[in-house]
Amino acid sequence: MKASIIGASGYAGEELIRLLHGHPNVEIAHLTSERHTGERISTLYSHLLNIYNKELESMEDVRRIAEVSDVLFIALPHGHAMKIAKSVSDLPLRIIDLGADYRFADISVYEEWYHVDHIDPDADRAYGLAELYRDQVRSAHIIGNAGCYTTASILALAPLVKARLVQMDSILVDAVSGVSGAGRTPKESTHFPEFYDSFTAYGAVSHRHTPEIEQALSNVGGAAVTINFTPHLAPISRGILATCYAKMNEGVTPEQIDAAFAEMYANEFFIRLLGRGAYPATKCVRGTNFCDIAWHIDPRTQRVIVFSAIDNLVKGAAGQAIQNMNIAFGLDERAGLDLVPMYP
Amino acid sequence: MKASIIGASGYAGEELIRLLHGHPNVEIAHLTSERHTGERISTLYSHLLNIYNKELESMEDVRRIAEVSDVLFIALPHGHAMKIAKSVSDLPLRIIDLGADYRFADISVYEEWYHVDHIDPDADRAYGLAELYRDQVRSAHIIGNAGCYTTASILALAPLVKARLVQMDSILVDAVSGVSGAGRTPKESTHFPEFYDSFTAYGAVSHRHTPEIEQALSNVGGAAVTINFTPHLAPISRGILATCYAKMNEGVTPEQIDAAFAEMYANEFFIRLLGRGAYPATKCVRGTNFCDIAWHIDPRTQRVIVFSAIDNLVKGAAGQAIQNMNIAFGLDERAGLDLVPMYP
């Protein structure tokens, strides 16, 4: 199988290269970057020296690239993928978009939060969060890979919402990401001396992952959900920890909560249930596609608190994309992703 | 004025030394440490070399120490301060306890959460959070210095609760601390390679700062408050960021929220209001007694989100203790605390 990466110079693109290198069924065909067309990927990322010295091409040639690829990973800011996908929609390849263009069933939600018109609203697409939408991922032409915060948040809350154990209007997600989630472009706020010993929030009440979480929880729970989502940045490179709160419905027991997680994720390799009373840590999933989940129940406030940890570049981006590819192509879902976290 | 520190070998004790060194009215008289009696403080903390070479004494001599001190700072685990304070209650000095023994008006709450009997329930004491209880701090014999998470949380929420702008049963605090808050004793969980690139929660639904926050908010708001409080550890040394959530009462306007903060903190030097829509960062208060506060309003969920940042060792411990001392002794409240944050 041949895979090409459109937008290979960002961290998600680079992580796709790392993971695909270890995939038994895939060969990397083409890499593109507009800013670095003509340069070698190993010049941009010297850790790739002698491993991948491939030249970066322009995505103006995307049709030529698509013609020789079985799968196209698109790792670009929103707005680009729909143009690319539409331009090669007649070709037989599968497309996995790591951006937001194909994540929303309701196009108007996308247009409202992203402030652009969607030019490919009728594409055959699936929301790329396999634990919830595996069947759709298997068959869709285009897979809108779930976002990083959203993956952690939805996986933490879906069992409770699906089993109707919590009040739908009581949900709140307070999440923390490593700085790699902000991309490779240097900014003052992520300049080392400014950030090595700091902690702060951003995007309160306005982050675009909010409607994406709401979409999935509403869909799973069968009722409209409106949430608060508050992202923070911690001085780590990789990792997301989501702390999720919901009021339990009256009479719900701790055992019902436990059962909801066990039932939903019994056969999910990438979900590791640490159980009631435990604490996931980002270091325990580093470099892997795992999502570690634990929960706590507060009898004083009738709230359940769910913690989930992922590596934002893996289960939150490149790993999830490969998991989706594996499903879409009928491969072993774990292929290339059967990794031990890098610790410490 | 002579100050002595009972329990000088922990981070809070050491921070008292740093700040008192710059205080124009205070001289350090005695330092105690049970584990290190007879050693020099500069042996334990080599950064103090040539500045403080004082020998650490045992607190078995506390009466002798108290007799020559105007103020006693006690920086010990809970349970010790009440024994010490009781044993010198006949002496004219003031006592500032950085632990929990004197923080609770309702002794039964203390006994329930800390699992010990209180042996000094009738002491003349004040809760040491000057912005709310300045008058009591001025006159009390013993000051129960407010805790670190609690200081950040209470200062963030008090204006809203006092002005009755939020629903009392909707409050939730999600907070993050630097590792210095866990003390100086090495543990596997805070061993550098285990923690330098991780993020995790702890103490969910059970942390002892919960009832302390509830006590102050109930008192300020005039109605019993039960909250969720979830602490996390980030790979920074100093700093607490509290993210606080509450549902606004119907009809409350953003301007009313703004006004509540402005009114309550107009004359508070150590509270810096960044305003609506801003984001405090722990780096901006590092080494100082400031508490930076900002807030956001979500019209979709009718929630107000308040962020507050402090240095856990200063406004959350030693700095607040000195602020309380300044008030108790009629000094300029800023004495020794008029510092520029150390940045970067």
Place this chain on the structure above:
Amino acid sequence: MKASIIGASGYAGEELIRLLHGHPNVEIAHLTSERHTGERISTLYSHLLNIYNKELESMEDVRRIAEVSDVLFIALPHGHAMKIAKSVSDLPLRIIDLGADYRFADISVYEEWYHVDHIDPDADRAYGLAELYRDQVRSAHIIGNAGCYTTASILALAPLVKARLVQMDSILVDAVSGVSGAGRTPKESTHFPEFYDSFTAYGAVSHRHTPEIEQALSNVGGAAVTINFTPHLAPISRGILATCYAKMNEGVTPEQIDAAFAEMYANEFFIRLLGRGAYPATKCVRGTNFCDIAWHIDPRTQRVIVFSAIDNLVKGAAGQAIQNMNIAFGLDERAGLDLVPMYP
């Protein structure tokens, strides 16, 4: 092939598990730990949950373990491996010791620097640094895996010494390690708040890797070498950067220096020559078996400065052990080690 790890609860043991998990020819048979006998490895290292839940055994059973293993990795402090190896010397398995017991050709050097008597001086052993001693590694019964600092230092200097381009009495190595090199046992000096923002040296003029570097350079250069070696600790988890200095012999040209590196490492997959004037960074080898090397020439002082970077837990420990195993068993030397560095 079956591999067992004696001393699986330290970082090197744990890294062996990570790397062997991805090795196409190896299955992990037994894991031992004296302190944690009877516990599951995934209890000690929760990142291994659902991947390796194996129970840790005692090394008192090492003979039974050795009988069913093709290779034994020993990751214990010096002094243990020689006892173990001697006790199973009649068995056909190969032994790879990650400690110092089998690193020295001259037993008296070992005994002088490690302050113990060697009980197995006549073992059939090789120094486990494949780039220099591949043939010996291929055939020896016991492989004394090269140390972490020593690997970085020797690989940086060997070409110059071998080609007689530098003065043998002018060599000096100034090296920096990540804290994982200090092991998993928590200490005050590696407690997070004590180390997250510090940099310091240790072991000056006395570190035990000194004679190991001298042994290899003397051997390669054909003349006794005495060096200075100064280790430092930086607040990173993994990685060693060695900065090596030597005076060039009169008349040596930059091109001769370049050629020495090119010739020696032309066919070495794990050595990546960045060239003259470049700078290796530890981040570019993270998680992999690469050793990145670059050099600079100072015409003012006639010194050549060589930089080399490795991951101390991989090329400096577990990866090198697997490389040695691959050679010893006639496997592809890259098996299980063909990895892309984890970046960022």
Place this chain on the structure above:
Amino acid sequence: MKASIIGASGYAGEELIRLLHGHPNVEIAHLTSERHTGERISTLYSHLLNIYNKELESMEDVRRIAEVSDVLFIALPHGHAMKIAKSVSDLPLRIIDLGADYRFADISVYEEWYHVDHIDPDADRAYGLAELYRDQVRSAHIIGNAGCYTTASILALAPLVKARLVQMDSILVDAVSGVSGAGRTPKESTHFPEFYDSFTAYGAVSHRHTPEIEQALSNVGGAAVTINFTPHLAPISRGILATCYAKMNEGVTPEQIDAAFAEMYANEFFIRLLGRGAYPATKCVRGTNFCDIAWHIDPRTQRVIVFSAIDNLVKGAAGQAIQNMNIAFGLDERAGLDLVPMYP
């Protein structure tokens, strides 16, 4: 006394503000920044909110600023200070340049290493390293504040060179700096995810602090010295650790080495001698003007190894500038600098 800072928006300028705020004799008069003229300093540095809200001016007005200032601190890249100083050379104020323009006695060395013509070669200037040149600092019109690496290196080696205990052609400095030394402008190499877990060298054989170290050591030792100086960057914000090597002259005893340090620094408040066999750490000087020094002797190689630690923004920049100012104006040399390191 009124002080103005020309170039207040960099880290050195900002650190001057922090330290001058605590200085009993100084008031800050004017701050300039070309890039941010008209903005408030507290907008650029939000940690200054409510403390310094002063507006940044253009240095085009430097004459007007100089007329009302007693001292001008210039914290700009090399080449600017000489223009400014020359333009106000008729005014009675003192000038302290934190850049390189006035550091060199031999102007041709400056011109060779900095690639610019010097336009003010005859200025009445002193090299601003008070421990060596206090008398000159006291009287000179312009003080060329010593560089950061150079301060750590010279203070470590001067006693040995002065006492003629080491071979002048054997000196080598291997040094490590925190990232604040690279300034506030964001770059890919100092972007948090690129640097939080890395260690690398730069500027080998070419760093401009090389001739500055050579100048002072040659001057103190009475013979021309040529050294190797190799800087590195560690993932810390503040701090420099210099590891300095030299061959001892024949017959030199450890006691002579000890005595050389003791004699030279007996009365220097800011130099703390940890003694033979100790290890300075950057964390022990954080935020202060101290230079901590220790040394080791290797009888095997006849080398002495000296470690010195400073805070690059304090003793390496702003603190040293204030120390020089105190001397120049006849104030207590410790005024504003009698601080306890911020730890942890």
